[in-house]
Amino acid sequence: MTSTLAIEATGLVKSFGKTRAVDGVDLAVQRGAVYGVLGPNGAGKTTTIRMLATLLRPDAGSAQVLGHDVVSEAHAVRGLVSLTGQLASVDDDLTGRENLILLGRLLGYPSKQARARADELLAAFGLEEAAGRLVKNFSGGMRRRLDLAASIVVTPQLMFLDEPTTGLDPRSRNQVWDIVRALAGLGTTVLLCTQYLDEADQLADRIAVIDRGKVIAEGTPSSLKASVGGGALRVRLLDPLQRDEAARLLGRALDSEPHLEADPAALTVRIDDPARAADAVAALSGAGLGLAGFSLAQPSLDEVFLALTGHPAEDDDTQEEAA
Amino acid sequence: MTPTPTPQAAKPQPQPAAGVTLNAALSSSARPPRPGALAAAKTFGWRGMLKIKHVPEQLIDATLTPVLFLVMFTYLFGGAITGSTGEYLQYILPGVLVQSVLFTSVYSGVALNTDMTKGVVDRFRSLPIWRAAPLVGAVIGDCVRFAIASTIVVLLGFALGFHADGGVAGVLAAMLLVIVFAFALSWVFTTLGLLLRSPSAVMNSGFMALFPLVFLSNTLIEPSTLPSALEAFVNVNPVSSLVTATRGLMGGDASAGDIGLVLAEAAILTAIFAPLTVRLYRAKS
Ligand SMILES: Nc1ncnc2c1ncn2[C@@H]1O[C@H](COP(=O)(O)OP(=O)(O)OP(=O)(O)O)[C@@H](O)[C@H]1O
Ligand SMILES: [Mg+2]
Numbered sequence: 323m324t325s326t327l328a329i330e331a332t333g334l335v336k337s338f339g340k341t342r343a344v345d346g347v348d349l350a351v352q353r354g355a356v357y358g359v360l361g362p363n364g365a366g367k368t369t370t371i372r373m374l375a376t377l378l379r380p381d382a383g384s385a386q387v388l389g390h391d392v393v394s395e396a397h398a399v400r401g402l403v404s405l406t407g408q409l410a411s412v413d414d415d416l417t418g419r420e421n422l423i424l425l426g427r428l429l430g431y432p433s434k435q436a437r438a439r440a441d442e443l444l445a446a447f448g449l450e451e452a453a454g455r456l457v458k459n460f461s462g463g464m465r466r467r468l469d470l471a472a473s474i475v476v477t478p479q480l481m482f483l484d485e486p487t488t489g490l491d492p493r494s495r496n497q498v499w500d501i502v503r504a505l506a507g508l509g510t511t512v513l514l515c516t517q518y519l520d521e522a523d524q525l526a527d528r529i530a531v532i533d534r535g536k537v538i539a540e541g542t543p544s545s546l547k548a549s550v551g552g553g554a555l556r557v558r559l560l561d562p563l564q565r566d567e568a569a570r571l572l573g574r575a576l577d578s579e580p581h582l583e584a585d586p587a588a589l590t591v592r593i594d595d596p597a598r599a600a601d602a603v604a605a606l607s608g609a610g611l612g613l614a615g616f617s618l619a620q621p622s623l624d625e626v627f628l629a630l631t632g633h634p635a636e637d638d639d640t641q642e643e644a645a
Numbered sequence: 646m647t648p649t650p651t652p653q654a655a656k657p658q659p660q661p662a663a664g665v666t667l668n669a670a671l672s673s674s675a676r677p678p679r680p681g682a683l684a685a686a687k688t689f690g691w692r693g694m695l696k697i698k699h700v701p702e703q704l705i706d707a708t709l710t711p712v713l714f715l716v717m718f719t720y721l722f723g724g725a726i727t728g729s730t731g732e733y734l735q736y737i738l739p740g741v742l743v744q745s746v747l748f749t750s751v752y753s754g755v756a757l758n759t760d761m762t763k764g765v766v767d768r769f770r771s772l773p774i775w776r777a778a779p780l781v782g783a784v785i786g787d788c789v790r791f792a793i794a795s796t797i798v799v800l801l802g803f804a805l806g807f808h809a810d811g812g813v814a815g816v817l818a819a820m821l822l823v824i825v826f827a828f829a830l831s832w833v834f835t836t837l838g839l840l841l842r843s844p845s846a847v848m849n850s851g852f853m854a855l856f857p858l859v860f861l862s863n864t865l866i867e868p869s870t871l872p873s874a875l876e877a878f879v880n881v882n883p884v885s886s887l888v889t890a891t892r893g894l895m896g897g898d899a900s901a902g903d904i905g906l907v908l909a910e911a912a913i914l915t916a917i918f919a920p921l922t923v924r925l926y927r928a929k930s
Contacts, residue, residue, distance in 0.1 A: 372767075375767075375771050376770075376771065377767055377770050377771060397773055400771055400772060400773040401679070401773035403771065404771065405767060405768060405771040407764040407767045407768065408764070409763065409764030409767075410764055411764040411765050411767050411768035412764070412765055412768075413692070413763075413765045414763070414765075415695075415696050415699050415700050416692070416695055416696070416699065417699075420695055424688065424691075424692055425768075427680070427684075427688040427691070428680065428685055428688055428769075428772055428774055429676070429677060429679075429680070429772070430676075430677035430678050430679050430680045430684075431677050432677075435677070442669075442670050443670050445666055445670070446666040446667045446669070446670035446671075447667075447670075456699060472768065474670075474671060476675075476676045476677070477671055477672070477676075500667070501667065504667050504668055504671055505671060507668075508668070508671050508672055
């Protein structure tokens with residue numbers, strides 16, 4: 323039973339003083355899956371990951387990672403997993419290359435092989451040019467890529483990723499996503515913490531939504547989104563005077579009340595089924611309304627939370643994480 | 646999902662994370678046998694040396710003060726205190742050597758405290774290595790720092806006209822003794838580094854603790870010239886015993902008892918504070 327699960331956690335609890343950071347979390351992650359843990363700031367994502375990665379001892383509950391108990395068999399767990407923490411887990415005062423060599427040596431490669439492995443990873447992650455630069459002079463995206471490279475100096479069976487794209491621009495984010503997909507493609511189990519529904523949707527096979535230290539929903543991305551609704555269609559017209567006409571047409575095509583935005587030429591309609599959005603847009607063109615543009619937006623984390631909990635995602639702590 | 650094509654999409658971009666190389670890199674990493682405890686510590690020692698190379702400021706800070714001292718005391722006060730600058734240099738050089746290396750050892754605690762605030766420690770702790778390896782390795786790396794600091798002071802001393810009756814062997818033995826003692830003292834500061842909140846708190850309290858020990862010793866003055874209460878403190882101060890032994894080794898008239906005392910002090914410090922550091926480090930979450 324346990325052998326098919328990469329992570330099996332029951333009733334994990336961790337408090338800091340009066341804060342119950344994690345308050346009875348259960349998780350079951352299949353081997354080879356990408357599992358998303360979605361939650362707002364302060365939900366307890368990092369604390370959960372730290373317990374699973376053997377860095378923090380749970381106050382209560384238990385967890386098995388790849389068949390080993392995270393407390394009593396911590397050393398065995400460490401031999402199978404790798405961690406990319408929320409604060410990039412690389413050494414600022416070393417160069418990119420030195421960081422990877424350091425990791426290679428610590429994992430048991432002889433000096434020459436550690437160097438070869440470092441160069442191979444630098445090439446694969448597009449970091450050759452920056453290899454000799456101190457990491458403190460890296461951009462956020464380069465840092466993240468180096469961090470990921472450091473996590474796969476030896477391919478782990480399970481990888482913990484804590485908000486790998488927070489603070490990255492879209493291009494760097496896509497690079498990180500590609501890396502995660504490649505890793506998953508080769509059979510590594512990935513536990514991914516994120517604040518972005520979009521990210522979990524792109525990468526994860528299953529998602530647990532956590533809020534205030536508790537799992538409040540669990541399922542596939544599509545089931546989760548279905549419980550929230552399909553998102554929104556935003557339309558911007560060439561002629562603001564045609565907005566009322568557009569609202570009427572969209573409302574009829576999508577059975578939903580359009581929302582008129584502050585921008586006099588724009589309006590948004592909630593949709594359940596993205597396929598119908600195409601018909602709605604076609605209806606506007608058919609009626610001779612000129613469009614400046616349209617876009618389909620995923621439901622945001624806020625909307626997920628609103629739908630699941632009845633309250634919007636709250637920031638428990640207002641501090642911003644450094645990128 | 647906007648229908649307007651984004652301008653970047655048109656021009657080819659370097660695709661670092663793209664397919665082939667990435668997959669090759671991912672699949673070509675068979676797990677080597679785990680390194681032993683010592684190999685891991687040695688690797689962390691190497692990390693410490695890289696830091697000396699990339700961030701030499703700390704070493705410079707810590708050695709600059711004693712160097713200034715040496716020059717200033719020799720020329721400003723030397724004449725007044727002993728009647729000749731040469732004679733005073735002869736007296737204070739071993740003390741300044743001790744002082745310079747001991748102040749450098751505070752940085753062991755500062756560096757550990759800095760490390761703990763960074764994400765990289767999480768990675769070290771998630772590796773299947775001996776848990777104390779980062780600590781032991783760092784302190785071993787610091788010994789290289791001590792060696793550099795002591796070399797600078799000794800070379801400057803020779804340049805100013807210091808002559809060692811103990812010969813090269815005596816000077817090297819003196820440096821080694823100072824390094825051994827600083828290694829032991831480093832553990833006190835790493836303990837402090839794990840107990841205090843910020844790197845600057847570690848630095849301040851480390852220096853505050855060292856100042857009385859270094860200045861109320863026989864580093865700069867003959868204890869017999871002091872009021873009796875002070876003289877008593879100076880005589881039991883472990884820094885005084887270290888300076889005495891160092892002076893003896895450089896001057897070629899060291900007593901085994903003096904050296905033995907220093908080694909015993911170093912052993913006691915290490916025996917108490919090294920395990921304490923390791924314990925605090927492991928408990929830290
Ligand atoms: N070491 C600590 N000491 C005290 N409180 C802590 C500590 N670590 C976390 N907390 C608190 O526990 C709660 C959960 O924190 P955690 O870092 O797990 O959240 P998170 O979901 O990772 O949030 P974020 O998205 O901001 O990273 C927060 O209220 C946080 O302030
Ligand atoms: Mg977090």
